[in-house]
Amino acid sequence: QSKNLFPYNIVLAGFMGTGKSTVGRDLSQKLEMRYVDTDAMIEERMGMTIKKIFKEYGEAYFRKLEEELVAEVSHLKNTIIFCGGGVVLKGQNVSNLKLNGRVILLQAEPENIYQRIKQDDTRPVLKDQMSLEGIENLLKQRNKAYSESADMVIQTDDKTVDEISTEIITKL
Ligand code: S3P
Numbered sequence: 001q002s003k004n005l006f007p008y009n010i011v012l013a014g015f016m017g018t019g020k021s022t023v024g025r026d027l028s029q030k031l032e033m034r035y036v037d038t039d040a041m042i043e044e045r046m047g048m049t050i051k052k053i054f055k056e057y058g059e060a061y062f063r064k065l066e067e068e069l070v071a072e073v074s075h076l077k078n079t080i081i082f083c084g085g086g087v088v089l090k091g092q093n094v095s096n097l098k099l100n101g102r103v104i105l106l107q108a109e110p111e112n113i114y115q116r117i118k119q120d121d122t123r124p125v126l127k128d129q130m131s132l133e134g135i136e137n138l139l140k141q142r143n144k145a146y147s148e149s150a151d152m153v154i155q156t157d158d159k160t161v162d163e164i165s166t167e168i169i170t171k172l
Helices: 020-031 038-046 052-057 059-073 090-101 110-117 132-149 162-172
Strands: 008-012 032-037 079-082 103-109 153-155
Touching: 008 020, 008 132, 020 032, 020 162, 032 038, 032 059, 038 052, 038 059, 052 059, 079 162, 090 103, 103 132, 110 132, 110 153, 153 162
Parallel strands: 008 079, 008 103, 032 079, 103 153
Antiparallel strands: none
């Protein structure tokens, strides 16, 4: 049973390691809203990990699956949607997500992102550039797309998940 406080979708966007899925699950509990995790749905439907999809079929194919799924979940209502870090790179994804939703951009300092994801080899985009410089470069390439997509920007450095969710709820 949803409290139905927000008659629109809450879309969490942002770079890898900014806490989209952790914050998304916490928001889902606090607001009693369902969530969809597009990366997890892609993995489930394909029966393979994102890393494997990149390896077997290439990034362009993953982006196509992602775009189709974003178009599909954008029709939902009253849902928390969290997407992979590259979703805002396609304008079509952003306009679809905004049809029924507000885009919340989670931001973090490159150093914190690096600390959070450096041990993780499940992220194929950074596989050869898993370094502070690699993260800074990719952030530079993507920053414009991230900020243009955002209805709200939340800084996550030095905050707990609970503080981040509460801040989002207060500002919505
Ligand atoms: C990607 C981020 C990943 C995943 C894929 C590509 C990206 O999601 O969608 O590996 O291009 O930034 P997370 O942001 O949840 O790590």
